[in-house]
Amino acid sequence: MNVARNLASYLLAQAMPLDPGRHHMLQSAAPQADHIEWLYWVIFWMLFVVFVLMIAAFTGAGTKARVVASHPLPILEKDEEAEHRAGWGVGAALGITVITLFVILVLSVITGRRVEGLTSKNPVTIQITGHQWWWEITYPNSQADQTVTTANEIHVPVGTPVVVLTNSKDVIHSFWAPNITGKRDLLPGYSSAFWFEIERAGIYHGQCAEFCGLQHAHMGFSIIAESVHEFQAWQQQQLKTAAEPSTSEAIRGREVFLTHACLMCHTIRGTDAGSRVGPDLTHVASRNMIAAETLPNTAGALAGWVVDPQRIKPGTQMSPNPLAPDDLQAVVAYLQSLH
Amino acid sequence: MRHNLRISALLVAMTVLASCSREDRILRQPPPSNDTVNTVQISGLNPGANLIPTPPSSNMYEESAYAVSEGQKLYEAYNCVGCHAHGGGGIGPPLMDRNWIYGSEPGNVFATIMQGRPNGMPSFRNRIPQYQAWEIAAYVRSMAGLLPKGVSPNRIDQMNIKPAESSTPEQVPTGITGVPEQPK
Ligand SMILES: [Cu+2]
Numbered sequence: 001m002n003v004a005r006n007l008a009s010y011l012l013a014q015a016m017p018l019d020p021g022r023h024h025m026l027q028s029a030a031p032q033a034d035h036i037e038w039l040y041w042v043i044f045w046m047l048f049v050v051f052v053l054m055i056a057a058f059t060g061a062g063t064k065a066r067v068v069a070s071h072p073l074p075i076l077e078k079d080e081e082a083e084h085r086a087g088w089g090v091g092a093a094l095g096i097t098v099i100t101l102f103v104i105l106v107l108s109v110i111t112g113r114r115v116e117g118l119t120s121k122n123p124v125t126i127q128i129t130g131h132q133w134w135w136e137i138t139y140p141n142s143q144a145d146q147t148v149t150t151a152n153e154i155h156v157p158v159g160t161p162v163v164v165l166t167n168s169k170d171v172i173h174s175f176w177a178p179n180i181t182g183k184r185d186l187l188p189g190y191s192s193a194f195w196f197e198i199e200r201a202g203i204y205h206g207q208c209a210e211f212c213g214l215q216h217a218h219m220g221f222s223i224i225a226e227s228v229h230e231f232q233a234w235q236q237q238q239l240k241t242a243a244e245p246s247t248s249e250a251i252r253g254r255e256v257f258l259t260h261a262c263l264m265c266h267t268i269r270g271t272d273a274g275s276r277v278g279p280d281l282t283h284v285a286s287r288n289m290i291a292a293e294t295l296p297n298t299a300g301a302l303a304g305w306v307v308d309p310q311r312i313k314p315g316t317q318m319s320p321n322p323l324a325p326d327d328l329q330a331v332v333a334y335l336q337s338l339h
Numbered sequence: 340m341r342h343n344l345r346i347s348a349l350l351v352a353m354t355v356l357a358s359c360s361r362e363d364r365i366l367r368q369p370p371p372s373n374d375t376v377n378t379v380q381i382s383g384l385n386p387g388a389n390l391i392p393t394p395p396s397s398n399m400y401e402e403s404a405y406a407v408s409e410g411q412k413l414y415e416a417y418n419c420v421g422c423h424a425h426g427g428g429g430i431g432p433p434l435m436d437r438n439w440i441y442g443s444e445p446g447n448v449f450a451t452i453m454q455g456r457p458n459g460m461p462s463f464r465n466r467i468p469q470y471q472a473w474e475i476a477a478y479v480r481s482m483a484g485l486l487p488k489g490v491s492p493n494r495i496d497q498m499n500i501k502p503a504e505s506s507t508p509e510q511v512p513t514g515i516t517g518v519p520e521q522p523k
Contacts, residue, residue, distance in 0.1 A: 170496070261467045264417050277416045314364070319413065322468050 022222075023205040025178040029225070030198050032115045032181035039111040043104055050100070115182060116194075123161040123195060126154065130166075130173030130186040130208070132317060133215035134279060134292040139235065140165075148238040149267070151279030152292050154223045157231040161197045171213065177206030177223050185210060198225040205293070214315035220293030234286075237339075241270030242282045245337050253334025256327045261319070268338070278318055285338045291316070302332045364405050398445035400470075400477040404490045410478030411492050411504075413471055417463070425500055426482040431460060435482045435501075436510055443485065443512035448476040484509040 028034045129136040139148040156162045166175065168186040176183040181196045198204075208219035226234070245251045254271065257263060263273035269282040284290070287297055291313060295301035304311075307328060309318040323331065400406035414420065426435030441451050452472045455462030463472060481491040484507040491505035501507075 259465060261471070264466065275416075275418075310364075317412065317416070319409070319471060320468075322470075 022203060023178060023207070027179055029179045029200045029202065029204060030181060030196050032196050033179055035111050035114045036182055039107055042107055046100060046104065123163045124156060125163045125165065126156070127165045127167070128154075128175060128186065130168040130170075130175075130212070132170050132213050133208070133219040133313065135175075135219070135221045136169075136279065146239060148235055149280040150238060150283065150287070152221045152289065153287050154221060155231055155234050156198060156223060156225050157228040158198055158201050158225050160228065161195055163193055163195045165191055165193050167191050172210050173208050173212050173219070174210035175206065175221075176209035177204050177221075179204045180206075180223060183209045198223070201225050201227065203288075215292075215313045218292055218294045218313050220289075222289070222293060237286065238283055240283075242268045242338055245334055247333065247337070249330050249333040250337045251334075253330035253332070253337075256323070256331045257334060260323065260327075261321060262331075265318070281335065281338060283338055285336050299332050299336060302335055303328055306331060306335075363403055398449070398473055398477055400473045401445065401480070401486055401490065404492075406474045407477050407481055407486065407490050407504075408492050409471075410474035410476070410481075411496075413467075413475050414478050415496070417467065417475070419475070422459075425495070427501075434479050435484075435507065437483070437513050439512050439515060442515045443480065443483070445473075445476055445480065447515075448479050449473060452476060452479075478504075481505075482507065483512070485512070 025033070025040065026037055028037050125140060127138045127140050129138075135152050135154075137150050137152070137154050141147045164175070164184070166184060166186045167190070168188040170188060172188065173186040174183050175186060180198060181194070184192075184194050202225055204223045204225065206221045206223060208216055210216075212219065245254050257268070258272055263271075263275065265275050265277035267274050267276060267280045267282065269280070273281075285297070289295065290297050290301065291305055291309070294313060295305060305318075306321055307323060308320050309316050310320055400410070422429055422431035423434050427433050432438070432440060439447070441447055441456060449472055451460060452475060453462065453464045453469075455464075477486065477490075478492075480486055481504040484491075484504070486504070488505045491503070491507070493503045493505040495501070495503050
């Protein structure tokens with residue numbers, strides 16, 4: 001069992017460039033993923049047995065029937081007995097196949113039910129909206145000023161059920177964090193919901209799993225599972241309006257931000273920028289990665305992204321910004337001050 | 340037979356080559372230039388009797404389907420939609436008809452976007468890079484069917500509110516009209 005598990009892990013990890021602990025179906029961090037993993041292994045072993053039987057049958061047939069290459073080919077005589085046996089054999093194989101498929105179907109339905117059922121009250125609610133090609137994350141609250149809005153990085157408390165409401169702004173996307181739960185489609189104009197609960201603290205990687213256009217491959221996200229305390233502290237910080245820039249460069253950077261195209265697309269709460277075409281940047285410096293897990297959140301990456309996002313993610317909805325070098329430096333300094 | 344083959348090879352080559360520059364993605368923008376704005380005539384009124392024709396101006400982005408669709412995206416992102424809807428007008432005048440208060444030439448539309456207009460059209464100068472204003476200008480003209488079908492967007496991203504720009508019949512501009520004709 002362990003050998004097979006390690007081999008499967010290895011093969012799956014080969015197909016994914018990421019740290020396998022962060023993006024892996026077989027290293028579950030949540031009960032839903034446990035159920036899915038269980039189903040995976042049941043089907044794996046069933047198919048393994050079928051595979052062994054098939055190979056055995058082929059080998060048997062191959063060794064038994066010797067055809068001598070001769071011209072003309074010998075005319076075989078009709079063997080009623082053998083035909084009868086073969087008929088039964090095929091019938092039995094067909095029956096077993098149908099039964100196996102039926103068992104897999106029933107198990108899948110059972111797993112689906114287990115993954116669905118919500119068992120606890122007082123969940124954390126998150127609204128996830130798919131955009132080409134990034135994820136808008138909000139923590140809705142009946143009071144508008146208590147609503148947290150961020151992008152691509154989902155903070156959740158460990159050991160608390162999280163209800164996710166889904167929607168999409170443009171085309172169908174699919175939310176998939178393999179360590180946590182199964183895939184969930186985000187359909188434009190149709191809100192649906194699912195839930196998960198994470199048992200182990202850590203950072204888990206996720207990826208859009210429904211082809212959605214040019215930059216589908218660069219539409220990642222991460223789930224940051226932390227203790228309830230850390231989560232609440234994070235939430236309090238996110239609720240604040242943008243930090244006042246303190247250095248003269250950052251102050252100039254805000255000026256640049258508010259007098260260039262940035263404010264036509266982005267929100268920075270506490271300033272005049274209030275558009276929702278792109279991600280909310282009020283606390284952009286608190287994120288680990290930018291552009292849907294494409295680049296690390298460093299000064300160099302920010303500068304490269306702001307001037308020419310089309311080089312990094314060709315086709316992205318953010319347009320190039322031909323800024324003068326010192327304006328660019330200033331804007332980056334400002335973005336880095338937005339903790 | 341031979342002949343047919345050659346003709347079809349030629350046709351294939353023509354389509355392939357024609358589609359090349361149409362679909363070119365202009366990722367590096369040329370440095371902005373400012374000359375157009377001051378050569379564009381905005382008002383239809385001229386002193387004296389003789390009419391001064393609007394100088395024809397050109398917009399290199401009108402040759403690229405990519406640039407026009409970028410313009411379409413920005414038209415949405417910069418909320419032109421909020422005032423002009425998808426061409427049908429609202430707070431601002433319709434952009435898909437034949438009446439142009441400030442002229443229909445690429446340079447006129449560019450000037451309108453960059454300078455703003457007195458009756459409520461905001462100025463986008465220093466807000467958006469010039470090349471984007473040109474892309475938007477190209478898209479605005481495609482809404483009135485003034486661009487070749489080959490470069491006009493052939494699908495719309497919203498719910499089906501009107502036919503795509505590439506199937507809009509050309510709305511022959513009536514020149515600089517001042518105030519649009521009132522419906523009788
Ligand atoms: Cu996708």
